[in-house]
Amino acid sequence: MSTGKKPTLYAxxxxxxGRLVALVARIVGVELDVKPIDLYAKEQLKPEFIKINPFHCIPTLVDTDGFTxxxxxxxASYLIQSRTPNSDLYPAKDLKKRLTIDQFLLYNTGTLYRSLTDVHYAVFQGTDPVPKVERLKEVLETVNSFLEGHKGQMVAGGDKLTLADIALYVNLSYIEVIKFDITELAALQKYRAQVKEALAPYNVNGWCEQQQALLIKLLADFKVKFAEDQAKAKTQ
Structure with a gap:
């Protein structure tokens, strides 16, 4: 349990x-004490972390009052509402806007992110990726079609950045990881550029690009370690 001056983020x-939480923290002016977790070493399953989060998943936040x-x-929603409740990111006084943001947050996690990572896992595990690629294509084309009709607005409406846009943006970074071609999805490309521009003041020293490069390296290293472990298992 953290009782320090900074909230602790295990991520x-x-x-x-993790990138979503870190970006939102930057926007609302919260300095985090980030504790990196090595997933391959299964640090999330160690007893000391299980005491913090019995569900052993990351990111996990422990605020200065011990709230976990x-x-x-x-x-991300908590950081906004507890620090800047009147922020356009998740406006406290606009129920319909908040619910629209929630709608996209749920879609982002349940549909978009899953379709992106399913392709990656299929390639990673050596299974047939074609059905997953077709599903991803369908999902991205749906998003692109929505954005075409939205006429340059952010996903929750208007020109103000919201939590939904940041969440979608960071998950869409997986497009580069799996090297998926979106050249025909003009509205999606334009939207990503639009969100990137809105986040520019918080992308100090190219932090977002650094994290993207680290993600690609992390997944490549993970694949090598996985292959080594599989080879060792076959010889035992």
């Missing part, structure tokens, strides 16, 4: 979920 910031929260969207 891998390069992973989209997990799931990236919940943590």
């Amino acid at each position: 891998v910031e390069a992973i989209p979920a 929260l997990w799931e990236s969207a919940a943590i």
Whole structure:
């Protein structure tokens, strides 16, 4: 339990979920004490972490008063509402806007992120990726079609950045990881550029690009370690 001056974040910031929380913290002016978790070493399963989060998932936030929260969207929403409740990111006084943001947060996690990572896992595990690629294509085309009709607005409406846009943006970074071609999805490309520009003041020293490079390296290293462990298992 943290009782320090900074909230403690247990996370891998390069992973989209960790990146979301870190970006929101920057926007609302919260300095975090980030404790990196080595997933391959299964640090999330160690007894000391299980005491903090019995569900052993990251990111996990422990605020300065000991309040503990997990799931990236919940943590990001909490940081906004507890520090800047009148922020356009998740406006306290606009119920319909908040519910629209929630709608996209749920879609982002349940549909978009899953379709992106399913392709990666299929390739990683050596299974047939074609069905997963077709599903991802369908999902991204749906998002692109929505954005075309939205006429340059952010997903929750208007030109103000919201939590939904940040969450979608960080998950869409997986497109580069799996090298998926979106050249025909003009509205999606434009939207990503639009959100990137809105986040520019918080992307100090190219932090977002650094995290993206770390994510690609992390997943490549993970694949090598996985292959080594599989080879060792076959010889035993």
